[in-house]
């Protein structure tokens with residue numbers, strides 16, 4: 001018993017010595033007391049949590065997708081979407097037009113719910129260095145809070161029915177009810193092959209661990225629709241972020 005107690009005490013003393021959680025320690029050098037400041041990054045000031053330096057991390061979005069460097073996805077990877085054509089509302093949030101909507105997304109066998117979709121011009125992601133005029137982001141969330149964003153490139157071509165409804169409902173600085181149905185699936189390609197990687201939100205707080213599914217096939221919108229969107233939100237795209245060793249996977253339908 002005595003031996004056990006001694007070992008326990010030794011562990012306690014050791015743990016205390018290792019923790020070393022004061023900012024300064026005092027030591028004697030040549031009989032003189034000197035204050036030794038420990039390195040700042042070793043300690044966090046819990047009384048000043050607002051002052052904690054914000055770090056955006058090294059797995060940020062958007063990225064450039066180099067199609068020569070993508071890896072085939074091993075998972076089955078299929079996407080099944082059931083988005084509602086009846087939106088909750090449409091809001092100009094100052095940096096984009098956001099349509100709050102409901103619906104479900106089954107991505108690679110996991111369930112997500114649609115929260116909202118919004119648009120960027122030019123596209124945020126690039127493919128082999130090339131931008132598209134517009135990129136739509138469909139923001140889905142799982143039951144445990146994980147975000148999965150389905151990104152769709154818009155290229156110039158035929159007029160897009162769903163985007164037309166979105167454009168006709170824009171009211172600068174306002175949240176409006178959307179009375180007419182939005183043909184949401186007209187803004188998603190029929191073939192859902194995609195590029196997948198792990199990234200972040202592209203607006204503050206730039207949180208990471210966001211799953212990205214960037215559709216390979218763009219949908220068409222007319223040049224007039226692109227011009228109309230640009231009138232409101234020109235250049236609301238975050239610049240390309242470093243890949244930092246992340247893999248980009250490709251799922252083919």
Ligand SMILES: [Zn+2]
Nearest residue numbers: 118120137202
């Ligand atoms: Zn976005």
